Amino acid sequence: MITAPPRRRGAAPAAVLLGVALVLTACGSDADAGTRADETRSFEADNGTIEIPVDPQRIVAIGSAATYLSLGMEPVGMPRASGSELPWLSAEEKQINEAAVDTGEEVDYETVASLEPDLIVVHEPSHILPGYNEERFQSIAPTVYIEQDTANWKSQYERLADAVGELDNFEADKTEYETLAADVKDEYADLLDSTTFMVLNRWSGGTNPGETGTIFLEYPDSFCTNYAGDAGLKILPDSPPTSEEEDTGKDLSMEQLSDTVADADVLIYPLGPDGSVKPEFAPVLDSNIWKSLPQVPDGRAIGVQCRTIYTYSAKISNLESLEEALATLPEAG
Amino acid sequence: MSAGASSRSRLAHTHLTGAAPAERVDFGRRVLVLRRWKVAVRVEWRSVTVCAGLALAVACMAVLALMTGSYQLSPGQVVSALTGGETGLVHDVVVEWRLPRVAAAVVFGAALGVSGAVFQSILRNPLADPSVIGFSQGSYTGALIVILVVNGTYQQLVGGALLGGMATAVAVYALAYRRGVQGFRLIIAGIGVSAMLGSLNTWLILKADLDQAMSAAAWGAGSLNGVAWNQVIIGGVCIAALLLVAGMLSRPMRQLELGDEAAASQGVRVSPARLGLVVVGVALTATVTAASGPIAFISLVAPQIARRLARTGGITFAPAAFVGALLCLAADYIAQHVAPTPLPVGIITVMLGGGYLGWLLFTEARRRL
Amino acid sequence: MTLTDMEGAATLDTRVAAPVSHRRRRVVGLAAALVALMVLTVLSVMVGSKAIPVAVIWDALFDPSPDADQFAVRDYRLPRTIVGLAVGIALGLSGALIQALTRNPLADPGILGVHAGASFAVTLAVGWLGVRDIQGYMWFAFAGALLVTLMVLALGATRQGSSPVVMVLAGVCLGAVLGGAREALQLTDPEAFDAMRNWNAGSIAGRPLELLWPILPFFALALVLTFVVAGPLNAMALGDELAAAQGVQLARTRVLAIIALTLLAGGATAIAGPIGFVGLMVPHVARWIVGPHQRWIFAYSLLLAPSLLLVSDILGRVVLRPGEIQVGIVTAFVGAPVLIALVRRKKASGL
Structure with a gap:
């Protein structure tokens, strides 16, 4: 069956990228160092261990907008939710959706760069496509890849919440869900x-x-x-x-x-x-x-x-x- | 060409260039040779002007593309970044992001233009391009299988696309081969195989999740987003080599246009020459597909536009290459900066190329009224 | 370099002589095709993703009762068979018309922008107007197909009348522009993309007969037009000058033929979505069987095209049972090998 094949491959490329990522993260934070004296921590992402800010302020979120919005975060930029997802959004989520800068169906790296993010989160399978250039993302800001599918969504959703610093919202939702x-x-x-x-x-x-x-x-x-x-x-x-x-x-x-x-x-x-x-x-x-x-x-x-x-x-x-x-x-x- | 047309062209040539020394040199030769030489010169002169004009347009477009972007940079910053005077993100944006993208558009566009010229010439059909022998559909099938079934990496995707495209081209060629390959049979075999693969692709997309189907469709549209230097350099080297081969084959190609018998009588080895041309045409498109996905329609429309601009009777490589480059560059500019949201370049090439060719046809039709 | 380069010379000898034996062979062939079509029609009602006993099928048709299997026959198999017949006939005839008109082996109704126009209009309807049922967007498809073909016709118009070469190029251009715009819309609107990927496959399943009735008058009109222009098109196969010398009104014939083929292809696309291969392949095969005689080609296309469609549809139901494959996908797999085999067997001059 072709529907929804396993998506978690790429352990080997991830390992290769790890080295690159570490080097590039260092470069990325150098450029930012002057603006904020913030702490970083090591984060286990699908693309390796990435040094990310403990309390990210300006997040660019690539992937399903609705998923990010559900965490209560306010990305400075993301590919905005459109079409079939809009009717599902709450009024508040719609507002945040409108407020974010649209990074486009094809990721516009220059828009992402001009937003001066301190963290970039990518969670969609299409990052294997030519439009996704991890090196380029990393040169703008620390970038973590987190993918989801039907089998692993709970753990990956938690990692996503962790990365963007919204674990509190995540825990509240999780508890509510389990109680219900x-x-x-x-x-x-x-x-x-x-x-x-x-x-x-x-x-x-x-x-x-x-x-x-x-x-x-x-x-x-x-x-x-x-x-x-x-x-x-x-x-x-x-x-x-x-x-x-x-x-x-x-x-x-x-x-x-x-x-x-x-x-x-x-x-x-x-x-x-x-x-x-x-x-x-x-x-x-x-x-x-x-x-x-x-x-x-x-x-x-x-x-x-x-x-x-x-x-x-x-x-x-x-x-x-x-x-x-x-x-x-x-x-x- | 009739004697009348030939002498008129000779007049036009001398009038426009005032090339008296050339005349003098030629007087010692036989009339036939002189006339043939004259015609050749006229064609080339027109082609050279057109190519020069197109090159200028490409250069202007490239400068514009380098200056424009959503990351705000002054022209001074861009120039200083290009000359090595900037570091950090400004350097990256100009030298590592914008420049390879512009270079890719130019090189890939030219390759597609030539590839289309090859196919339109050997098949003697203005609707022909490498997709005629199934390359596009085959490479899309390969890519889809990698994305949907194997769920592979980007490198695997490129490999799958190339493998799919090449295998399809070989299959079509083999199916059409029966004591030599004949244009008509090649087209029909290509249509048949393409139709099957196209259906398979539709079905694969139907069976995929929406995410993956969208990814596949985005790749299938052809995009220069995120193109980096290594892709441009590897692609560029391959394309340069292939263009060289294409140039070497351009004379037999011109003769093949006159028909197999006529070409054979002039000493062209018909079958090897045609096979060589097909291989070059497919390889050019394959290289572009590997780097950026299938950018549609340039190979179809560039030779046609070039033919009309250069007013040559047949298909010529250089103008087609320049038109292809300009088309690809302009389309990518529109895709990035004019469209309401950044789009894959392939979508714009389709619309731009189709629209321009349509407009040309329209004005030609008006003129005839 | 023109589009007609590839066309072989019309074989004058068969036309002039038309021996009786040839005619008899054609009639016998036509009768065989008719029988085949009838068998396929019956099979189409009998075969499905579920094995329903013949007795139940019989009862469903002649002694109806509210039973799930009977509904399956009455509400699904029967309508899709009838829709398949109508759409097949329309596709075959429109293909025969455009190949006669343009004298180009690459020509199929899609080349005049019919599919692109219909597809673009449906995308607009789905993406912008939120139309969600097939009854709603059938008319968009029809209107899109008609409009685009009219534009192609206008682009191809010159003082000397319309030029098939320019027309085909114009069709490809418009098709490309609309196709690009459609893709852009679809990529920026996942929902529209999602809804469209099925429509793009082309299917005759699940179309209620109410969908077919309003299109039938257009088909009828087109059918009449087709047989009106068959004679003149026959003459035009020898070249425009010769046809004009025989008193054929070139411009009028072309306009009528285009109206007919647009109605046919547009109507078929409106009901079933773009089904590509039938209109391309069937007229070829018909021509190989009967030679360059338009009336015979039309008659054969009329029977062979729905046969191809029904065979493909039946195969689509059983190959991946319990899942179904859309008929538009199967037609290519059924038709293409036949086409390739024929082109290899026959000598170079396909036309």
Whole structure:
């Protein structure tokens, strides 16, 4: 399966870069030394051990803006959030998003340099592309690379928070998330014990928006199931094919839907930021095949919000939505 | 060329250059030789002026590109950085960031222009460029597989792209080979293989996560962002060598344009010459692709613009190279500084080149009205 | 150096003589193609990512009841078969038209900017106007295709009438400009990029029949036009001067042919997204079978193109079962080897 292959390679290049990075960091901090007499510390990043400021003041954040914003940080520059991420942002996050200088879809090094950052954080897989020149980043300011994927997001998110000095916000979100997950687990203990769930999704990329061609069945620990697992939901199929460890799920055609979901007690379909069904999934709900599924007329098909970025705040709002949806199940009352 | 046209061109030549000594030298020769020589001179003179003008434009554009950037620098600072009078970030911005990017645009643009000229000449089709024999799609497939399946490093990506492109070009050539390669068969085989790989690419992109698909698409657009000296120097050396070979093959190429029989009768070894040209054309594009991703459309449009500017009948290398360089440089300037957000240069080359060629066609059509 | 350099001389002998045996062979071939198409149509309803018993399929069509498998047949397999037939016919004919018009083996409807226009319009609709369903952006695709082709037509217009060479170049240019603009939009708007990567593959799955009905009148009009211009195009294959001497109105024929091919290609793209290979390959194959006779080429394209599309679609459903591959992706893999084999087998003059 090609979807979401493992992203953590490059240990060897990282080791090579380590030496370069150390030398360059020294150069970088030399240039800055006059302006601030701040302390630095060693930070373990994907690109090696980097000397970064203990309390960075001017951070340029390259990668998913929404992830940075979720930490409550205020980057001086970043590729601004746009399009599909905007409706998910809080008013405050939108303000910070607007206030940051846009470093562009293609990283504009001169813009980054003119912002005089004391720390650059890069967290996206595309840094292997020609546009990403680590040497150049390091010559502007200490630069740390931190990548995330479905499997390692919790630990990598923590490292990200650590690097940008927002561990307090991170801990608060993490605690809130864990409490909420435990609450759900507790409150619906009986129901969760006796019920199996199947999580369906559709991506506009994998399927046409208006078309009901294929549906995505999410395996446990995938985009919209990782938080559900923490809340104690039994997600089917419970033993997905293990040959591809990183598999996030599989495509189903509409024809196969009725057979595939037959074993599940409850079906979960995705909701968007405004609480209504995700536009990509709406045609499925309208289809005759969906309506003919036994779970649907019984009220055992529930919509749960699915925000896929790897942050605790996203997972918290997903959990809240799940809690509401579980309450509507016939068994809950 | 008819006698009338030839004598007119001879008139134009003497009128414009007033080159009396040349006339005198030639009087002792046979008429045929004289006329042929005359035509050659006329063509070259026009080409030389056009090339000089284009070189000047490239130089101006390069200076402008060096002066512009979101890191504010005065012209004085830029000049002093170029002459070694600056250190630190100012030096880095001018000498390590802007300069290699400008150099890359010029060198890569020229390479693409020549590569397109080669293909348009051997296939005798103005719509031809290296993508005709599947190179672009093949290299994109290679890059996609590295990004999506192997999740490799940038070096692996370059390797994958080159391997994919070369393998595809070889496959197309082999599929079209049947007692020699004929232009039409090459085009059709290229279309077929490209269509398959294009579909495979679409499918690979469909199967990827959005992040990776976006990365792949960004590479596929072709970008000079983050280009550094080592890429420019390695690429430049390869390109210089290839241009030399192309220059050596330009005479057989011109003769091949007249048809295989005509070329053979003038002593051209048709098959080796054509194979050599194809290899040079593909290698030029491959070098650029390795350094910057596939920068589209320059190879298609530069020879056409050059032909119209230099008013030559066939395809010539030098004007195509200069047009390619200018196009690439201007496109990169627009991509960085004019577009609302910095974009990959390939997107602008497509629009700029397409627009200019369209405008040329439009004005030509008007003139005919 | 012109676009027509590659075109082999029209084979006059077959045209003049047209022996009876040739004609019979063509008719028999046409009948075989028709049978093949009918078999494929039935197969397209029978085969899917799930094995549904023949009895259920029969009931679904003639004795309907609200059962999931019956819905699968009625709501998915049947419409996509019908859409496939219509889109295939449109693509084949538009390809035959443009190859006759430009006398260029590189020509396919995409070259006149049809795909680029449609794609750009859909990107605008998705990215800027937030259109999210296929009913909504079908009309954008159609309008984009029509507008761009009209612009190409205008660019290609000269006093002597329109020049196919200039037109093709203009199409490539406009296509490139729009393609670049589209890419720029997509790269700066991940959401639009995401939505578009599927549309760009080209598919006939999940298109309800309601999508097809409003396009059908355009197809019908184009069909009539196609057969009106078939004769004149035949004459023009010998060269413009000869055709003019035979009393063919060059400009009118070209305009009518372009209107027809734009309606066909634009309509097909509006419904299915850009499906590239059918319009390019099928007319070639038809020409190799019947020689340079436009009416025969059109008739063969009419049957061979939907066959290619249906075969590809059926393959797309079974190859990667349970997943499906979009038909636009499969057509290339089905069509290209055939094309390459043919070009290797036949002697140089493909046209």
